[in-house]
Amino acid sequence: MKKDKKNSFNTPEGYFESFHDRLKDRIQHEAGEEESIIPKTDGFGVPEHYFETVVPNILSRTTEEKGKVVRLRPKRYFYYGAAAVAAVFILVFSGIWNSGAEPIGFDDLANTEIDTYFDNNRIDMSSYELAEMVSFEDIQLNDILEEDLSGEVILEYLDENVNDLRDLNIEYIDYE
Amino acid sequence: MIAEETLVQELKDKESQAKAFEVLVNTYKERLYWHIRRIVLDHDDADDVLQNTFIKVYRNIDGFKGDGKLYSWMYRIATNESLTFLKQKSKKMGIGDQELKERMVENLEADVYFEGDAIQLKLQKALAELPDKQKLVFTMKYFQEMKYEEISEVLETSVGALKASYHLAVKKIEAYLKAD
Numbered sequence: 001m002k003k004d005k006k007n008s009f010n011t012p013e014g015y016f017e018s019f020h021d022r023l024k025d026r027i028q029h030e031a032g033e034e035e036s037i038i039p040k041t042d043g044f045g046v047p048e049h050y051f052e053t054v055v056p057n058i059l060s061r062t063t064e065e066k067g068k069v070v071r072l073r074p075k076r077y078f079y080y081g082a083a084a085v086a087a088v089f090i091l092v093f094s095g096i097w098n099s100g101a102e103p104i105g106f107d108d109l110a111n112t113e114i115d116t117y118f119d120n121n122r123i124d125m126s127s128y129e130l131a132e133m134v135s136f137e138d139i140q141l142n143d144i145l146e147e148d149l150s151g152e153v154i155l156e157y158l159d160e161n162v163n164d165l166r167d168l169n170i171e172y173i174d175y176e
Numbered sequence: 177m178i179a180e181e182t183l184v185q186e187l188k189d190k191e192s193q194a195k196a197f198e199v200l201v202n203t204y205k206e207r208l209y210w211h212i213r214r215i216v217l218d219h220d221d222a223d224d225v226l227q228n229t230f231i232k233v234y235r236n237i238d239g240f241k242g243d244g245k246l247y248s249w250m251y252r253i254a255t256n257e258s259l260t261f262l263k264q265k266s267k268k269m270g271i272g273d274q275e276l277k278e279r280m281v282e283n284l285e286a287d288v289y290f291e292g293d294a295i296q297l298k299l300q301k302a303l304a305e306l307p308d309k310q311k312l313v314f315t316m317k318y319f320q321e322m323k324y325e326e327i328s329e330v331l332e333t334s335v336g337a338l339k340a341s342y343h344l345a346v347k348k349i350e351a352y353l354k355a356d
Contacts, residue, residue, distance in 0.1 A: 062197060
């Protein structure tokens with residue numbers, strides 16, 4: 001078979017070298033598989049050896065948990081929950097009732113410090129621990145307030161300040 | 177690798193619990209960390225939430241009935257813990273959810289544990305504009321390469337709805353990245 005040696009056509013420089021890549025791009029484009037402009041990685045890093053050090057941290061927290069476990073009868077369980085709610089109310093509302101009327105004096109120092117602490121720190125105390133620290137054997141919430149708290153005020157407070165009802169330990173729902 | 181069913185049984189048995197829990201933490205720490213990190217963005221926050229997630233798993237393992245997969249259950253706890261953490265953070269700072277997300281992205285620029293370039297930072301800005309669910313679906317599918325069936329178990333949403341969410345998220349992100 002004779003070859004046509006009188007071919008007078010030319011191609012742009014590098015045409016055949018880049019043909020494969022251009023063909024691949026066209027096939028991808030027509031198949032709707034155009035490469036996304038979204039980056040493949042998101043750029044987050046972790047401190048060196050983080051994944052080795054986090055394990056003992058978690059395991060030590062479970063050991064602490066074991067030490068804290070106390071079996072409670074349902075009635076007592078509810079009592080501690082209620083006492084914990086009362087403790088939180090006293091700490092929060094005593095600050096609100098006292099504020100604004102008079103400048104803060106020495107006697108108020110403890111409350112303001114406690115309020116600041118609660119504002120600035122994540123409190124990891126459980127309701128059991130709170131209940132154990134503050135004794136409410138013979139005291140009612142309204143005994144320490146100048147005005148009685150109505151049910152509506154309490155509900156409003158709980159609605160605004162409690163994210164998870166389990167925090168109150170009134171009702172306990174497992175993750176299932 | 178230990179079978180999941182065996183691991184659950186060992187976790188519920190007081191005798192083998194400690195050892196089994198260590199295996200569980202070692203098996204899932206990285207996957208859960210990255211899932212959490214992509215929600216809370218900051219490493220220290222992610223560390224806190226990761227530890228809380230495992231503690232919740234430890235406390236509630238007896239309530240795990242085994243009718244779903246263990247990792248789905250753990251991912252669900254991690255997701256809830258992360259979202260609750262952000263809610264508490266915004267409340268503590270006295271700002272709205274959206275403002276918090278914007279601040280979190282702004283903070284990334286000075287974050288030593290964020291090595292992203294300009295486009296990766298822009299991606300985070302785009303993600304901050306998405307509704308929580310769309311963002312979750314996108315990161316779980318795109319970065320964690322989870323299957324729709326797996327995401328469906330975690331987020332308790334149908335596969336069809338997840339596909340729609342993902343498609344919508346991709347379109348929004350691409351549009352954001354293309355914009356000047």
